[in-house]
Amino acid sequence: AQKITQTQPGMFVQEKEAVTLDCTYDTSDQSYGLFWYKQPSSGEMIFLIYQGSYDEQNATEGRYSLNFQKARKSANLVISASQLGDSAMYFCAMREGPSGSARQLTFGSGTQLTVLP
């Protein structure tokens, strides 16, 4: 079974609107971490946001928030007030095990987001 599933290969959003990128995960570990990375057309990988499995509050970083629903095993990324510069590929990733278990980082297949003017 896929450990990280991103079901939206491509998404479009109008500038200044909010958009949600879906991510579901599968793990039997109690301790794990969830990450979102952005990859613009230039190719670099940019860390956006992190959520630990024991964190009770949803993570937020500026216009990015992570909608963490533990029972549903989902970790959706919400981008508020989309900007043209948000057009990129977005990857969800999971670290299984506690911090220090970096070897278990698994990535989803990605969602290509296009922001329309």
Place this chain on the structure above:
Amino acid sequence: EAQVTQNPRYLITVTGKKLTVTCSQNMNHEYMSWYRQDPGLGLRQIYYSMNVEVTDKGDVPEGYKVSRKEKRNFPLILESPSPNQTSLYFCASTWGGQGAFGANVLTFGAGSRLTVL
């Protein structure tokens, strides 16, 4: 500036001609890893290293070798490249503290685009 440096950034080679992609980090990170990125598959881990002289296979290690003789360097070796190794390769690093709390956020290199003819 804290960074992961990969070289070369672009390479076109022929089947069977040995090549090495270098990776160096200046953050004193214990953990280093290589990923390959292919369309529709996201990033898949090739090899990782928890510290000097400690390496282990990731999900797709066939056809690759690595070594970790120094903490800062983690070269990826393709002894006899084949066309199915045409891909975008990323080196990444993070601190490798065991049992600590918080994220092990990977810092990525800029990527190396390899074409094997």
